[in-house]
Amino acid sequence: MSTPFIEMKDVAFAYGERPILSNINFHVEQGRFAAIMGGSGSGKTTLLRLITGQIHPQQGEVRVNGRNLAAFSREELHEHRRHMGVLFQFGALFTDLSVFDNVAFPLREHTRLPEDMIRDLVLLKLNAVGLRGVESLMPAELSGGMARRVALARTIALDPELMLYDEPFTGLDPISLGVIASLVRRVNKALRATSVMVTHDITQSLEIADQVIFLAHGEILFSGSPTEMRQLDSPWINQFIHGKADGPVAFRYPAATTLQQDLHL
Numbered sequence: 001m002s003t004p005f006i007e008m009k010d011v012a013f014a015y016g017e018r019p020i021l022s023n024i025n026f027h028v029e030q031g032r033f034a035a036i037m038g039g040s041g042s043g044k045t046t047l048l049r050l051i052t053g054q055i056h057p058q059q060g061e062v063r064v065n066g067r068n069l070a071a072f073s074r075e076e077l078h079e080h081r082r083h084m085g086v087l088f089q090f091g092a093l094f095t096d097l098s099v100f101d102n103v104a105f106p107l108r109e110h111t112r113l114p115e116d117m118i119r120d121l122v123l124l125k126l127n128a129v130g131l132r133g134v135e136s137l138m139p140a141e142l143s144g145g146m147a148r149r150v151a152l153a154r155t156i157a158l159d160p161e162l163m164l165y166d167e168p169f170t171g172l173d174p175i176s177l178g179v180i181a182s183l184v185r186r187v188n189k190a191l192r193a194t195s196v197m198v199t200h201d202i203t204q205s206l207e208i209a210d211q212v213i214f215l216a217h218g219e220i221l222f223s224g225s226p227t228e229m230r231q232l233d234s235p236w237i238n239q240f241i242h243g244k245a246d247g248p249v250a251f252r253y254p255a256a257t258t259l260q261q262d263l264h265l
């Protein structure tokens, strides 16, 4: 068995008095791809923020590469983030910088590489996302799918050992979505980066992830392989997989009165 790169041990987290996550136990092995799924507000993004070290649990431990993040000094946390690539929902590009300068940005910011090496690296990263040739365009000249790919190229510029994706498929048409999904998977393989992706897109997740973690009400309802998840007979997960509006996750808000009462019928 290879070593766990990310480990959550008995993690509980609350925003103030409000419990968000409890009893969280899972690990992701080095180089593996984990998808975190669950309904809206179930705590997925909070889980990602615990991995980046932006927030710390009130109970339990979040370990990355064998070390407890809560024990990191400021410098160590900074170093941790430097080895991490984060791609957010709309992967916002700097609108006043060209594609080239967007991808070069982290290289210029975090390394002292000479410009000719930066140029080669930018072209390699753009090539990896199938976009060599667009380097002089401005973000406003790109389609949504292309912009997401440029953002991915920028995220992998420093060859991160950990990749975090927060809803990378949001707002994409089905073709661009398929392209981004296979790129995300390829990047994981090529960089041998451990990857964690928060997503609502069950079809893509089950296709590209090695491991699925399903959250409901801040707890892990299921953790296992996509094959195991497909075979599960759980009303929660079935509702999610089949996109049913009603089920254990109720469509209706639990109002205190009936509609008849409200309408005086």
Ligand SMILES: Nc1ncnc2c1ncn2[C@@H]1O[C@H](COP(=O)(O)OP(=O)(O)OP(=O)(O)O)[C@@H](O)[C@H]1O
Pocket (backbone or CB within 6 Å): 015, 020, 038, 039, 040, 041, 042, 043, 044, 045, 046, 047
């Ligand atoms: N900074 C914050 N302060 C207080 N509450 C917060 C904060 N951030 C998130 N929450 C609450 O924590 C809960 C979990 O939020 P989180 O963003 O982790 O859920 P999610 O599963 O990613 O949801 P979605 O799929 O809708 O993005 C939500 O009820 C949210 O309102």
